[in-house]
Amino acid sequence: xxxxxxxxxxxxxxxxxxxxxxxxxxxxxxxxxxxxxxxxxxxxxxxxxxxxxxxxxxxxxxxxxxxxxxxxxxxxxxxxxxxxxxxxxxxxxxxxxxxxxxxxxxxxxxxxxxxxxxxxxxxxxxxxxxxxxxxxxxxxxxxxxxxxxxxxxxxxxxxxxxxxxxxxxxxxxxxxxxxxxxxxxxxxxxxx
Numbered sequence: 325x326x327x328x329x330x331x332x333x334x335x336x337x338x339x340x341x342x343x344x345x346x347x348x349x350x351x352x353x354x355x356x357x358x359x360x361x362x363x364x365x366x367x368x369x370x371x372x373x374x375x376x377x378x379x380x381x382x383x384x385x386x387x388x389x390x391x392x393x394x395x396x397x398x399x400x401x402x403x404x405x406x407x408x409x410x411x412x413x414x415x416x417x418x419x420x421x422x423x424x425x426x427x428x429x430x431x432x433x434x435x436x437x438x439x440x441x442x443x444x445x446x447x448x449x450x451x452x453x454x455x456x457x458x459x460x461x462x463x464x465x466x467x468x469x470x471x472x473x474x475x476x477x478x479x480x481x482x483x484x485x486x487x488x489x490x491x492x493x494x495x496x497x498x499x500x501x502x503x504x505x506x507x508x509x510x511x512x513x514x515x516x
Contacts, residue, residue: 325387325436325438326340326350326353326356326385327354327508327509328508328509328513329356329385329436329513331509331513332382332383332513333382334382336381336382336383337356337357337379337380337382338354338355338356338357338385339356339357339358339359339372339376339383339385340356340357340358340359340385340387341360341361341369341384341387342358342360343361343364343386343387343395344391345360347387356385357381359372364391364392364395364397365392365397365420366392366399366420366421366423366424367420369386369389369392370420370424370427373431374427376433377431377433381433382434383434383435383436384434384435384436385437385438386435386437387437388439388440389438389466390440390464390465393465393467393470394465399417399467402416402417403416421467425473437474439465440464440465441463441479442464442465475495475496476494476497477493477494478490478491478505478508479491480508486507487506488508489504489505489506490508490512491504491505497516500516
C-alpha cells in the first residue's frame with residue numbers, strides 16, 4: 325500500500341492510519357506521517373480522514389480497515405457492549421458507518437484501505453501432479469456492504485516464496501478487471 329501511495333502522491337504528502345502500530349517499520353523506506361487512532365469507532369476514522377483532507381495530504385492509507393469493524397472499540401465490540409446493558413448497539417454505529425462510507429467515497433484525496441480476509445483452504449494439483457493445499461483470501465473482515473463503497477478491490481494471495489500475487493477483483497474500469505500482478509505496488513498504481 326505504501327508503494328502505491330508513493331506513486332499516487334507524486335511527491336505530495338502521505339498519511340497512514342496504523343491500527344496495529346507497525347507502520348514505523350517502513351519509515352526507512354517510505355516518507356509518511358503516521359496517525360494512531362484513539363479507538364476503532366467509525367467516528368475516529370471520520371476525524372482522521374477529515375484531518376488528512378484539511379491538511380492537504382495527497383494520500384491516506386488505512387491499515388487495517390478491518391479493525392473499524394472487528395478490532396478493539398470497533399463496531400462489533402460496541403454492539404456487543406450495548407447488548408450487555410439492553411441497548412441496540414447497531415443504532416449507535418449505523419449512522420457513523422454511513423457517514424464514514426460517504427466520506428471515503430467523496431474525500432478529494434487518494435484513499436487506500438487494507439482489509440484482512442478470512443482464510444480459505446483449497447485443494448489443487450501442483451506442477452508435479454501431486455495434490456497440494458493452497459491458502460486463498462475469503463470474505464473480507466468488514467461489514468458486508470463495504471465492498472460496494474470501493475472503486476477497486478485488489479486481492480492478495482498467500483506469498484509463494486518471495487512472490488506475492490494479486491488480482492483486481494472489482495473495478496469500475498473494465499481495462500483493469502482481472503489483471504494479475506506479482507509483488508504489486510507502483511506498477512499497480514500506474515495501471516490504476
